[in-house]
Amino acid sequence: MKWSLIIELSKALMFARIKQTGIAAVGVMFSITMFVALLGFMNGLNTMLDGLVLNRTPHIRFYNEIKPNPNQPIDQTLEFSESLNIIRSIKPSTSRLAIHDAEKIIQTLQADQRVLGVSPKISSQVFFNVGTIDLTGIVNGIDVEKEAQLFSFTDYITSGDYAALAQTNTIILGKGAADRMLADVGDVIQVTTAQGNRIQLKVVGYYQSGLGDFDNSNSFASLTTVQKMLGESPSYVTDIQVKLKDLDLAPDMAKEMEQIFGIDADDIQTVNAQFETGTQIRTLISYAVGITLLVVSGFGIYNILNMMIYEKLDTIAILKAIGFNSTDVNRIFITIALSIGLIGGAVGLILGFLACLGIDQVPFETDALPTIKTFPVDYNPKYYLIGGYFSLITTYLAGFFPARKASGVDPVDIIRGK
Amino acid sequence: MSKQGKPVLQAVEIDKYFYNPTKIQVLKKVSFTVNRGEFVSVVGKSGCGKSTLLYILSTMDTDYQGKLHLDQEPISGKPHDYLARIRNEKIGFVFQFHYLLNEFSTLENVMIPALKLGKFSREELEYRAMEKLKIFDMQDHALKKANQLSGGQKQRVAIARALINDPLLIMGDEPTGNLDKKNSDIVFNKFKELAEEFNQTMLIVTHDPEFAAGTHRIIEMEDGRIIKS
Numbered sequence: 001m002k003w004s005l006i007i008e009l010s011k012a013l014m015f016a017r018i019k020q021t022g023i024a025a026v027g028v029m030f031s032i033t034m035f036v037a038l039l040g041f042m043n044g045l046n047t048m049l050d051g052l053v054l055n056r057t058p059h060i061r062f063y064n065e066i067k068p069n070p071n072q073p074i075d076q077t078l079e080f081s082e083s084l085n086i087i088r089s090i091k092p093s094t095s096r097l098a099i100h101d102a103e104k105i106i107q108t109l110q111a112d113q114r115v116l117g118v119s120p121k122i123s124s125q126v127f128f129n130v131g132t133i134d135l136t137g138i139v140n141g142i143d144v145e146k147e148a149q150l151f152s153f154t155d156y157i158t159s160g161d162y163a164a165l166a167q168t169n170t171i172i173l174g175k176g177a178a179d180r181m182l183a184d185v186g187d188v189i190q191v192t193t194a195q196g197n198r199i200q201l202k203v204v205g206y207y208q209s210g211l212g213d214f215d216n217s218n219s220f221a222s223l224t225t226v227q228k229m230l231g232e233s234p235s236y237v238t239d240i241q242v243k244l245k246d247l248d249l250a251p252d253m254a255k256e257m258e259q260i261f262g263i264d265a266d267d268i269q270t271v272n273a274q275f276e277t278g279t280q281i282r283t284l285i286s287y288a289v290g291i292t293l294l295v296v297s298g299f300g301i302y303n304i305l306n307m308m309i310y311e312k313l314d315t316i317a318i319l320k321a322i323g324f325n326s327t328d329v330n331r332i333f334i335t336i337a338l339s340i341g342l343i344g345g346a347v348g349l350i351l352g353f354l355a356c357l358g359i360d361q362v363p364f365e366t367d368a369l370p371t372i373k374t375f376p377v378d379y380n381p382k383y384y385l386i387g388g389y390f391s392l393i394t395t396y397l398a399g400f401f402p403a404r405k406a407s408g409v410d411p412v413d414i415i416r417g418k
Numbered sequence: 419m420s421k422q423g424k425p426v427l428q429a430v431e432i433d434k435y436f437y438n439p440t441k442i443q444v445l446k447k448v449s450f451t452v453n454r455g456e457f458v459s460v461v462g463k464s465g466c467g468k469s470t471l472l473y474i475l476s477t478m479d480t481d482y483q484g485k486l487h488l489d490q491e492p493i494s495g496k497p498h499d500y501l502a503r504i505r506n507e508k509i510g511f512v513f514q515f516h517y518l519l520n521e522f523s524t525l526e527n528v529m530i531p532a533l534k535l536g537k538f539s540r541e542e543l544e545y546r547a548m549e550k551l552k553i554f555d556m557q558d559h560a561l562k563k564a565n566q567l568s569g570g571q572k573q574r575v576a577i578a579r580a581l582i583n584d585p586l587l588i589m590g591d592e593p594t595g596n597l598d599k600k601n602s603d604i605v606f607n608k609f610k611e612l613a614e615e616f617n618q619t620m621l622i623v624t625h626d627p628e629f630a631a632g633t634h635r636i637i638e639m640e641d642g643r644i645i646k647s
Contacts, residue, residue, distance in 0.1 A: 005533045012521035318517045321478060322531040322579070323506020325499040412473045415513055415591070 006328065010335040013315070017308055021336075024304045025344035027297035028395060032348025032387045035290035037355035039383040042286035044376035046279050052210050053275055055152045057268055058119070058241030059250045060257065062099060065264045069093040102237040105261050114244055114253060119146035121239040122226045129190040129198075130181050137177055137217050139191065141226025150243045153220075160185045160205020168225050171201040175208040176216030191229065199229050291390065298394040301340055305333060305402035309409075316406055317414035330407035337399020338392060345391030349384050425490060426587050426619050427452040427475060432484035434470055434642075444470050445482070446642040452587070452621055457613035459630040460623045462639035469591055471639070472623045476509060476589050477501040489586055506535055510580025514592040517576065518564035524551070524575050525560040532582045543582075550578040554608055570601025577608060581618075588612070590622040594629055606632060 014021045068090040109118045122141035127134040144165045147153040250267035258265040360377045434445035444467045460468045473479040486494045528547040551557045554574040594602040612618040638646040
């Protein structure tokens, strides 16, 4: 059977009821538009919100935790090894916060195939001296280059220049902290470390992550500045942050490295489990809404095809009488359904893209999100592919039953029935 | 006409029942043969089973007992797709209510069975369809939509369509039943012309005695039986 004839017949039937066909196509178009716009918008927001935390969070963080020694002497003695020992008032052992032999660990990690990058960090508690008042805060000593490269550090610098941080005795203040200290860019502030060292630092910029609490306490300086502040040697590092090529490897790798290096390791999944869940559920909801729209338009097509078949019973009967078989008739109606899906879907995808462009222009400014000026939209081609496939699948299914009904029409019943 | 006289259609002891509302036998051991070149009419009172017989002979109705041979080939119990192809290739139909496809032009209506058969190119089919229309003086209406034609014109186009694949046999179910006297005469004359000039085998069901009288052979039916053939 030649497809050209089937297509010609389908076209003629569609043009005979151009209004209904048009309405069905508009239904598909509308749902695909909404599907694409909704998913693009939803995932744009998702990516942005996740980015707030995930961008800045290392996939694995190595550090020394201050905690009591799990192997207390009493457990080691043979005499009491079988008994239940209760010790009161245990104190943490005098271990160092600094990671021992950090240089070697960093080298080993960088050589690992799974690792995208490694960035050392020092976290230190300080007091900012503002007149007679001392404000507590944390100064993070970072490797500026690596921090920018791995954790989008520069995205969160709202004013000033992050490159100036490479000089010693400079600091980028958290926005919240800066507001409380009334410190402008270019001002010099005084910092006292927990050990009692005093140091003058020049403010070269503001940092705003969008998480208010974080911005109130956290400020950034270069590794050397913090080492100097604390009076430690250039090998002093308290955290090693690792970014992996594949985020899903983090939990296993954290366990593995914990064993090898003999230090504590946290993976991103354990620390930020709730973000993953939130993202998944938001994505699920947008898919559910999108697919519901498509199913509704599918019923529209089903109705219109059913009506068309009742109207065209004569045509079907005559086609069968002059030698078209059931498969041909089935194909004609499936072709009609798929054409509606194809045209509606294609226009829908284009309109969906335009809708995304539109949403992308809507101003969306909030203090919490300094880098965002308009609504975020995800233009991932994946959603367009899914939308396109779904438009064809739903229209095929919507056409399937009417087409089967049409192919089952007995021409004798129709011709005699007149 | 070397093939003259060979059987085109053979029906052997055809039985047919209707089950709704109760079981009724509509055709009782109907047997007859139509030979090549014959112009046969089937007559009988309304409800005697002549249309039912025609639909069985046309291969569209497959729910019967008995044997049917078309062109000396048994076709009872063949799959529907195969029968559809036979209908397309070997049988032409003319119905009481002309049944043209309103979505298409006159010319396209004539062409569709041939496009389905796919034996010739589209250009050649257009030429052939035009030739068939010329037989019925319908060439001037070739590009009109089917629903712009009058009843008699539609019926002439329907006959042209039945002829397009040069069928072995043309079947008609009361082809003049829905036409006035004038158009009825035109259509009858066309049938007659086909029989005389083209030696076309035809089997026409009719209750018009005048029409029947003009055919070569009359098969008369009553209560599901052939009483005269």
